[in-house]
Amino acid sequence: MIALAMDAIIAIGLVWLALRTVRGANVFSAIIMFIVFGLIMSLAWARLHAPDLALAEAAIGAGITGALLLVTWRRLQVLEGSVPQVGAETRSLWLTLPTGLAAALLIAGLGWVALSLPAEPATAGELAWQRLPEMGVSNPVTGVLLGFRAYDTLLEMGVLLAAWLGAQVVASEHRPGALPGPAHEEVPLVGALLSLVVPISLLVAVYLLQAGGSAPGGAFQGGAVLAAGGVLLCLTGRLEAADQASLIERVVLILGLAVFSGVGLVMLPLGEPMLAMPGVWAIYLIETALLLSIALTLVLLFAAAPGLRRRL
Amino acid sequence: MSATATIYLLTAAAVFGIGVYGLLQARQILRQLLAINLMGGATFLLLITLGGGADGPPDPVPQAMVLTGIVIAVSATAFALALLVKLQDATGSSDLDPPDAE
Incomplete structure (x- = not known):
């Protein structure tokens, strides 16, 4: 109840x-x-x-x-600068009313369809549960992500990288969107906060990565937590946008895709299918590479920059 | 079907409809992006609830797909936001109806 x-x-x-x-x-x-x-x-x-x-x-x-x-x-x-925003925030009533009515009809229809759907036997899920012991990990979601549907995860990394590349392509040359520096004077507490929060975000990220095999967690959650630490460093002005990516950043950006593809090809000459995992170590190796790539890509997307450097 | 599943299926339908409404009546592109993200969230909720999340052993396949979906959604949103900043920079407005069109 x-x-x-x-x-x-x-x-x-x-x-x-x-x-x-x-x-x-x-x-x-x-x-x-x-x-x-x-x-x-x-x-x-x-x-x-x-x-x-x-x-x-x-x-x-x-x-x-x-x-x-x-x-x-x-x-x-x-970018708008001092130009005042013209126009109302929402549309007038004679547009809102029919739209709202149509949306209400859509909600009713969707709800009716969703409730009347017959329950499907979850065949793929049952297979995944049955064959999970072969993977060497006990978290079924990690097993599906890196074992049974590894293509999805590999291509997802491609999408993430493509999003960053796309953002770089459309970014203006004079980068008006670069992060503004911290507006305030240096507050002593900021340093103390950072020295506490950033190591903890690193610790949590590594924990989530390690736990991902047997408990909730994994590269994506860990990568996002690590990225949060990076975002904090950008916001407090410890990191600033660089004109281009350094060699290390370039390597880390493609690390996830490269390691995943590399391990996926290793088993090919042995007659195994592509992306077959040679062992549990491979899953953790790939997850580590994914975590680093995800974290850096997300921070760079936040900073709208090709690279980052320490603010001196 | 359990009561929990019914509740979340109806929630998914409601949030999706609200997202469509927001997409149609938004004046700013940023609001449209929020509405699309709401629709995405509702779709994820539907997938997981139908995947037996409410009752019985959870199906890991839809969970993994939704996890992938969440990351794809943030990637697409980030790219859309970069396009939005470029649009603002190039045209001086990120509204759907520029002031001079009214």
Whole structure:
């Protein structure tokens, strides 16, 4: 009963926050509502027996996406300069009303279809559970990500790299979107905070990586936590945008794809299929490479920069 | 179907519809991106709930797919935001209806 009440509260919270996101008074409050929506969503994942997703949603969905949205909002403001924003934030009633009605009809239709769907036997999932011991990891999600559907994960890394490359291609030459320096004077507490939080984010990232084999966690959650530490270093002005990526950054950016592809090809001459894992060590090797690549790519996307360097 | 599954299926439908509404009536591209992300979140919720998340042993395949989906969503959003900054830089506006068009 209490569990059901919990579900109801989460559901109402999600719907209300979604409404606030689309109807927020201004873009800033809409972004904040969206971030809170992500946090409540991670509670929903926990209720739905998906702790891996709960971690990923909190770290990536709410955390990194929220940081990206907020920093972009700030960049847009800087670019707008003193030009006042013209026009209302939302559309007039005669446009809102029919749109709202159509959306309500869509919700009713979708809800009806979703509830009347027949329950499908989860054949792929059952196979994954049965053959999980062969993988050497006991977290089924890690097993699926790196064993049974490794193609998805490999190509996902490609998408992440492509997103960063695309962002670099469209970035302006004079980089108006570069991170503004910290607006305030150096506060002594900032250094103390960083010396506490950044090592902890590194520790948590490595823990999540190590735990990913047998418990909720993995390269994606760990990478996002590590990226959060990097974002903090950018925000406090410890790191600043460089004109181009250093050699190390270039290597780390492609490390995930390169190691994954490399290990995936190793077993090919032995008659095994492509991306067959030669052992548990390979899974951890790939996860480590993925973690480093994910973390650096996310920080560089946040900084909208080809590379980073220490601010002197 | 358990009550928990019913609750989350209806939530997914509601959030998706709200996302479509937001996408249609937003005036700023940034708001449209938020609406698309809401629609994505609702889709993930539907997938996991139908994958038996509410009752019985959880199906790891949809969970892994949604995990992939979350990372793809943040990648696509990051690229869209980079495009948005470029648009603002090139045209001086990131609204859907520029002031002079009104």
